[in-house]
Structures are given as C-alpha cells and as structure tokens.
Amino acid sequence: MNKNEEIASLFQQIADALEIKGENPFRVNAYRQAARVLSELSEDIRVLLQQGKLTEIQGIGPAMAEKIEEYLATGKMAKYQEALSGLSPGLLALLQIPGMGPKTVSLLHKKLQVNSLEDLERELNSGRLEALPGFGRKKVENLRKGLQVYRQGQARIPLGPALTIVRRMVEMLSGSSSQISPAGSLRRFKETVGDIDILATGRDLNLIIEKFTHLPGVQEVIARGETKASVRIAPEGLQVDLRVVAEDSYGAALQYFTGSKAHNIKLRSLAVSSGYKINEYGVFRGQKRVGGKTEEEVYRNLRLPFIPPELREDRGEIEAALKQELPQLITMSDIQGDFHVHSHYSDGKDDLRGLAEAARKRGYKWLAIADHSVSVKYAHGLTSDDLMKKLEEIDQVQREFPDVWLLKAAEVDILPDGKLDYPDWLLSRLDVVIAAIHQGFSKNVTERVIAAIEHPLVDIIAHPTGRLLTGRSGYQIDLEKVMERAAERSVALEINAYFDRLDLNDVNAARAKSLGVPLAIGTDAHSQAMLSYMELGVATARRAWLTKNDILNTRPWIKRGKRTNVS
C-alpha cells in the first residue's frame, strides 16, 4: 500500500466506526468522500503536502489536511484511535455483510455484545435476534443469507471476461430490444466488476425480461419483476441485472445506471443548484419533464458536453466539463500498432505469419514481436541463438508483409542482480527492448527497474507493478521513484492490456502522464485472438484521461534498429 492508500484506508475505517457510533451522517460521508478521493488520487500525497496543496484536493478541508499531515509526520492519527475506541476490528467487518448496515451493527453490538462474524453466527443460531425491536423472522433469514454470501467472498471478475459475457447476452437480446447497452461499472470499463448491469428498452418490455430470464447459461432467476430481473449465470455464479425502461426514459436511465454513484451525486447537486432535478426517468424543471431520451440530452440540459462513461468517477470530470475542458480521449482508431506480442518462439501460440496476418486485419501499421528471454524457463525463453534465428525469420516474413512493419523486439528479464538477460550486442539488434520483472519479486525491485531504465538500450518497462487482477498484489516497488527516473530518461512505462493485468492501471497511468512519462500499450498477447485486448488498454488509457498524444502506439513508427553500424 502506498501512503495515499494507507490514509484512505484509515479514513474509510473512521467513517465506518463513526457511522456505527451514530455520528452525524454528513460528517461520516465527508470521511468516505475523502477516502475515495485519496485512493483515486494520481498525485503522491507526500508531494502535495510538501507543496502545501492538500486543501486544494476536492473533499479535503483543513481538518482532514491536519490529520493527513499528522499521519505522514508521526505514522499515527489520533482521530483514528479515538473513532475506533470501544469497537473491535471484527465489528467493522460486519458492515460488509449484505443487509447489514450501521444501525443493525450498532444494535447487535449494544444488545447482544456482537463483536465479530463468529458472534453474529452464534446469535443467528440462538434465536435471540427475533426478539430485538425491528427484527422479525424474514430479517433474520436475510442476515443469515447475507453472512453466507459474505463468506463465499465477493469475487469481482476482471473487465475482459465480463465484457465477453455481457456482449454475448446483449447480442442475444438485441432482437427484442430497440436499444440495449451494458451499464454500470462495465460500461465505465472499470478494471474489475462485481456484477453485470444491462439496460434495455423496446416495444414489449415484458418480452425482453422473458427472454433474459431464459438465456442459455442462466443458472438461477433471483428476481423477476415488471421493470427488473436478476439472474445468476454459469459458471461463476455471476449476478446479471437487467432493467427495462420506456423508450422516452432510456437516456436518463442509461446515465443513471452507468454511474458512478459519486458522479451521479455531483451531477444531481449541480442540477439542483441550477433549478433542475434528475432521476432515472428524466430531467425535470419543476413538474415539467425537459429531457431524458438520450444521455446527451441529460448533460445538455445542465449545459454540459457529453461526458464519456470512462471519466464518470467524480475525479474532476464535471468541473472540467463545466469549463469545456474535457480531454479529447484516445480511441481505438488512433492505435497504429501493438508493442508486446509473443510468438511460438517462446510461449505464444501463433507463428510470425499468423501474427502479421492478424495485425494486418486489425489495420495496424506495425507489430512488435517480443518473446521472453533466456532465463524465463517456464515460458521457453529464447537463447541468444534462438533470438538470432527469430530475427532472420522476421526479415523473411517481412517481405511478404510490406504493409505491416514487424518490429524486432524482446521482453528481456531484469535479473535479480539488476542486469538484463541478454548481452548488449544482441539488444542493439532489436527495434524495441522491453524490460520486465518475472523473478525475485521481493528483491530490490525498485533499484532493479531503475537500473533497467538507465540502461541505454531499454525502451519500455513492461507491467511495472506486477499485480494480477485475479490474485497477486504486485511487487514491492516505489512507483513514484520509477516514474521520475523514467520521465528523465524518456523510457516508456507500459499499460499492459492483458486481461488479468491492466498494469499500469488508470490511476497510475494518469500519474505517469502528469510526470511526463511516455506510455506504451502492449497486449501481452499469446495468440492472434488476444490482440483484441488492445481495447482494454485503450479503455485504461481513457480512464486515465489520456489523449492520442500521450500514447506511443498512435505513432506510425519510428526507427529501425538501435544502432546503424551493427555488424
């Protein structure tokens, strides 16, 4: 955890604790807001403190700034101790159980000395709960189910697989809908999603719901009403919600169900202050409905340009829109090539011709074929001889594909001692050198990556944090230092678009831009089909507010070989 995340976590826990204690809900919300803003902040909080800019952050006032300063100076926060006094850590965890809010937690704590999941389970089995005021049989039953759901774990699935699922469902429903779209975090291309939301409209709303609940892959219909249905789908038991609305409300509903919650709250505040009201049915001035058929109409009524879904996180996009200063986000059609593709020489599935063909089909002008280096045994890393052979074959295949430039590349390991896995004479024959950590995750990673950045032949650092969305939390790395050095040396950091990585993520990519670090998108594809992960990389870049000029993949290309006089 970096300092931003540490402090965000403290504020989050303070909010939970204060809420259980019945503190003023607006104060509670102020802590939650501050926690969210800090966790999504692209600047290092330590730097902002030094510059005296803490209170310039939206949601951080003098009181929060003082607490941040106290924590950074002493490693402690008195307010945190105070807020949590008298509450056990296990008690805060109870808030995560579906159906369990602060009022319920507080009541169970006071009346039955419930302090943990185990205590809750004991009381659920004791029969004492039903006797509490406001409790009945159903409520107890819901808590029992909630505890079960919590224990199964709130598995979020990565964006890539979720997109595949939702697109298949949307396709199958499109025949009975006049308009249909994914909504929610999926439409904002958030890196993981907890459930899938779909919004649809059409002439026969009942029919859409009927079809939805009978789609192939539906395991269980959780709920089925006139405007909404929820199902669980195989194999992971992921929940999919469908909402249907009248055609006139489609835009307002799409805006509403796309979120984020924080974006919508700010938008509604803005609406109220300009004499409007927004809900999922439309935009209203008094009793009069003045818009809502399209999303553009919703924003236009508030004198805002359309805000792309990827930006709707309340990270300053509404303020920017008010000033007509939204960035011109990069799009898929700006992409001219892919920096990071594996062939059958290492652990990829396809040969050079197959990859070149796939690149041509995608309309790319170039493709960097980057296989693993020798010491990555588990991925059949190439020896120097293998690599030389591959370079020769690239020259041959290149003649058959005059329209797609095949860049000679390698994903070269940064060894535990900080050296690279190929000798310089070999690296100098490549067009693109990507350096990456695949071993020694806890061994001086920052120093090793910086050594790679300082190597004169390195162009890109692959997946800079090493995190995996489905598990691994990443290397111990001081990204701030790495970015500063990368900016000085003009070495690019990768936005690795492989579905399980998305590394750099949106927040870090935004930080990289602000420091002047070049950024390169690589799909890390291990087959032709995986070239389509480019979409995830572009989405990450868009969530980071990046434009065409911020991403090296938008350039036609560049240069051939590192040196001109290599024999």
Added chain:
DNA sequence: GCCGTTTTCGGCCCGACTGTTTTCAGTCG
C-alpha cells in the same frame, strides 16, 4: 467535515425495495 454563479452558515442526491410497521426505518445502488 466540506463547501460556496443562492451561501463563511446551513445545507449536504434520489428513488426503490424490504420488512416491520399503523406511518416509517434501514439498506442499497
């Protein structure tokens, strides 16, 4: 606790759903 083309004080998004309730509290997104 934050914030200001209504405000330095007095507000702070909005609606649906559920369950326990005789008019509403709690939770959720």
